[in-house]
Amino acid sequence: MDQLFFAAEVFLNGLMAGVMYSLVALGFVLIFKASGVFNYAQGVLALFAALTLVGIQQGQVPFAHLINAMFGTNLHHFGWTVPSILAIALTAGIMVLLAFLIEKLVLQHLVGQEPIILFMATIGLAYFLEGMGDVMWGADIKTLDVGLPQGISDTVETMTADWLGYGFFLDRLDIWATMIAALLVAALVAFAQYTKQGRAMRAVADDHQAALSVGISLRFIWVMVWSIAGFVALVAGIMWGTKSGVQFSLSLIALKALPVLMLGGFTSIPGAIVGGLIIGVGEKLFEFWIGPLVGGATENWFAYVLALVFLVFRPQGLFGERIIERV
Amino acid sequence: MKLKFTTLAAGAFMAAAPAMADLVVPNLSYRTGPYGANGTQYADGFNDYFTLLNERDGGIGGETIRVPECETAYNTEKGVECYEATKGGGALVYNPLSTGITYQLIPKAAADQIPLYTPGYGRTSAKNGAVFEWVFNAPANYWDGASVAVKYLLDENGGDLSGKKIALVYHNSAYGKEPIRTLEELAEKHGFTFSALPIDPPGQEQKSQWLQTRRDRPDYVLMWGWGVMNQTAIQEAANIRFPMENFIGTYWSGSEVDVQPVGAAANGYKALTFHGVGMDYPIYDDMKQYVIDPGKASQGGQFVGSVLYSRGMYAAVVIAEAIAKAQELAGTSQITPAQLRDGFEALEISAERLEELGLPDFGPAITMSCENHGGSGMARVQQWDATERKWTLITDFTEPDQDVLGPLIAEDSEAYAKEAGIEPRC
Numbered sequence: 001m002d003q004l005f006f007a008a009e010v011f012l013n014g015l016m017a018g019v020m021y022s023l024v025a026l027g028f029v030l031i032f033k034a035s036g037v038f039n040y041a042q043g044v045l046a047l048f049a050a051l052t053l054v055g056i057q058q059g060q061v062p063f064a065h066l067i068n069a070m071f072g073t074n075l076h077h078f079g080w081t082v083p084s085i086l087a088i089a090l091t092a093g094i095m096v097l098l099a100f101l102i103e104k105l106v107l108q109h110l111v112g113q114e115p116i117i118l119f120m121a122t123i124g125l126a127y128f129l130e131g132m133g134d135v136m137w138g139a140d141i142k143t144l145d146v147g148l149p150q151g152i153s154d155t156v157e158t159m160t161a162d163w164l165g166y167g168f169f170l171d172r173l174d175i176w177a178t179m180i181a182a183l184l185v186a187a188l189v190a191f192a193q194y195t196k197q198g199r200a201m202r203a204v205a206d207d208h209q210a211a212l213s214v215g216i217s218l219r220f221i222w223v224m225v226w227s228i229a230g231f232v233a234l235v236a237g238i239m240w241g242t243k244s245g246v247q248f249s250l251s252l253i254a255l256k257a258l259p260v261l262m263l264g265g266f267t268s269i270p271g272a273i274v275g276g277l278i279i280g281v282g283e284k285l286f287e288f289w290i291g292p293l294v295g296g297a298t299e300n301w302f303a304y305v306l307a308l309v310f311l312v313f314r315p316q317g318l319f320g321e322r323i324i325e326r327v
Numbered sequence: 328m329k330l331k332f333t334t335l336a337a338g339a340f341m342a343a344a345p346a347m348a349d350l351v352v353p354n355l356s357y358r359t360g361p362y363g364a365n366g367t368q369y370a371d372g373f374n375d376y377f378t379l380l381n382e383r384d385g386g387i388g389g390e391t392i393r394v395p396e397c398e399t400a401y402n403t404e405k406g407v408e409c410y411e412a413t414k415g416g417g418a419l420v421y422n423p424l425s426t427g428i429t430y431q432l433i434p435k436a437a438a439d440q441i442p443l444y445t446p447g448y449g450r451t452s453a454k455n456g457a458v459f460e461w462v463f464n465a466p467a468n469y470w471d472g473a474s475v476a477v478k479y480l481l482d483e484n485g486g487d488l489s490g491k492k493i494a495l496v497y498h499n500s501a502y503g504k505e506p507i508r509t510l511e512e513l514a515e516k517h518g519f520t521f522s523a524l525p526i527d528p529p530g531q532e533q534k535s536q537w538l539q540t541r542r543d544r545p546d547y548v549l550m551w552g553w554g555v556m557n558q559t560a561i562q563e564a565a566n567i568r569f570p571m572e573n574f575i576g577t578y579w580s581g582s583e584v585d586v587q588p589v590g591a592a593a594n595g596y597k598a599l600t601f602h603g604v605g606m607d608y609p610i611y612d613d614m615k616q617y618v619i620d621p622g623k624a625s626q627g628g629q630f631v632g633s634v635l636y637s638r639g640m641y642a643a644v645v646i647a648e649a650i651a652k653a654q655e656l657a658g659t660s661q662i663t664p665a666q667l668r669d670g671f672e673a674l675e676i677s678a679e680r681l682e683e684l685g686l687p688d689f690g691p692a693i694t695m696s697c698e699n700h701g702g703s704g705m706a707r708v709q710q711w712d713a714t715e716r717k718w719t720l721i722t723d724f725t726e727p728d729q730d731v732l733g734p735l736i737a738e739d740s741e742a743y744a745k746e747a748g749i750e751p752r753c
């Protein structure tokens with residue numbers, strides 16, 4: 001009986017972990033869907049957003065090291081702190097500005113190029129943003145506190161202990177992440193379905209040429225999509241940054257999103273969510289049952305194996321669009 | 328960050344320049360990437376001590392010390408490239424701060440006859456100088472750390488660990504796996520149950536391992552982590568309400584960067600160390616006067632006194648002392664790497680000498696010889712005070728269990744000697 005409870009606990013925690021992966025995968029999907037670009041920089045966008053948020057919140061002087069080195073000053077902080085909500089809003093604004101700059105300085109010059117060229121441009125963008133984040137805010141590990149609770153949920157533990165005789169572990173941060181992700185997805189779906197800009201975005205996703213022919217501005221759509229992806233990256237950055245501090249390894253969370261994308265499909269928002277949940281649950285249960293037999297640490301590789309197994313049967317992913325090209 | 332480009336450029340220039348009379352001690356550092364926050368502080372401490380010697384004493388034995396820096400990003404391939412790029416510039420010794428890089432450099436350094444100094448990391452059995460002629464890892468290595476941790480737990484439990492459960496969460500890499508064999512031997516000797524939980528690097532997602540810890544309820548958890556794995560593990564331990572005073576990290580899981588992101592929940596967490604921490608040492612008066620105030624400190628001196636800064640500085644202290652010894656033995660101030668090896672093998676840093684250096688009781692007394700490249704292996708335990716935001720040393724330097732470690736080191740080093748065709752010397 002205990003094993004059953006343990007497995008159920010692992011299952012629930014796998015779902016929660018899957019939501020965290022989905023948050024990262026969503027950003028990839030948005031950009032790929034609208035422009036056909038696999039945005040290698042999505043993980044770095046999450047890092048950059050989280051660094052900027054902490055910097056604004058703590059009143060850090062951007063480029064302080066550079067300014068101090070050039071002018072012999074000793075600037076580090078403005079001497080004020082910014083409330084979390086305002087800091088998040090300001091960071092979201094900066095992500096919009098960044099989206100505008102990316103479109104203006106990178107994408108605009110690559111219109112009509114092969115997708116691989118655009119992909120390579122995003123690799124360059126990732127390195128640039130990582131370096132920029134370092135120069136702007138410093139390489140030290142930062143504590144991110146926007147008021148999200150962490151640690152075991154006493155309510156869940158007490159309730160399950162009373163009902164089942166075994167108190168389940170659920171992290172309060174994961175519960176919040178799940179609620180926020182649900183809201184985010186609902187907002188994205190509503191935006192895509194019920195707003196003019198959302199419909200334009202879907203039109204571009206379906207057919208660039210047709211969308212252009214009816215007067216939709218590709219430039220505007222790209223800025224909008226990169227802005228939304230930037231905002232999704234900010235949410236992912238907040239969740240992962242709260243969990244383990246804001247540091248440069250945050251950009252590596254993109255590795256967790258790749259199997260989710262392979263499984264869920266690169267073009268589907270629900271696919272990113274369902275894919276994340278399957279990967280989260282699959283890797284946790286595999287680690288629980290099989291891990292001890294093979295020495296553990298199976299999660300990283302098992303996620304990819306699981307995604308590859310799905311690809312054998314559905315190459316476009318669970319929810320991806322089936323593309324048929326005639327020669 | 329601010330000095331990175333200039334130091335890299337200077338490093339590249341100096342590496343390309345013909346050998347000059349300076350003492351060249353390359354700093355294979357990492358200030359970028361996932362482990363940059365750790366590598367930066369260590370590199371700063373390493374640089375600043377040599378800057379202090381140059382500014383205050385005019386170098387060592389009248390020779391200026393040059394510390395060309397090369398960025399490895401904690402990447403083994405880049406580390407080897409850095410070694411190859413700098414060794415032609417008269418490099419005397421390397422301290423790459425990476426077990427992966429060290430493993431790659433051991434045969435190269437032996438072929439090039441350049442010493443490696445790997446305090447607290449690298450290949451543990453390099454302590455056997457009869458086999459590893461060019462590698463030094465005093466004052467302590469991984470196995471020493473595992474043994475000191477178990478000794479500490481023995482003290483905490485009235486000398487009896489039988490029936491206790493001790494788990495190890497480890498970085499799933501060559502580094503993280505190092506203490507497993509030792510802990511298995513110690514478990515057999517002391518009758519505790521040992522289990523090992525690997526965590527794939529970088530280690531941001533550890534839910535499975537901590538759910539298992541919650542189910543298994545070990546009495547103590549030891550950690551061999553690095554980078555983001557440490558912060559995540561401490562946070563996850565706090566999440567499952569694992570008592571922090573029963574959670575002990577190794578040397579590389581016990582710096583400010585590991586505990587500060589967790590906040591108050593990290594209070595009481597313990598870690599091993601083989602040196603002192605904080606600013607309560609006279610050396611910092613000189614450091615302030617000659618390095619920090621004149622603006623010559625690496626990164627403006629923002630990490631002075633932190634655990635990793637202190638460790639980088641301590642590595643520089645040992646290298647500087649070995650250089651001075653080598654100069655004394657060779658009768659010349661312009662020494663070669665081979666002469667520096669002799670300096671390491673004759674090195675003795677007593678408590679009195681540490682006091683003269685402005686570092687009283689900072690580290691254990693170090694005595695190295697041809698056979699013993701690892702010193703006494705003594706380490707101590709420190710504990711994090713989240714309110715004061717500082718580490719406090721809670722034990723004296725403790726000797727590891729050489730009865731267990733000695734045969735393990737002999738076995739591993741002899742296997743290496745056989746594999747590499749090395750005839751043991753001394």
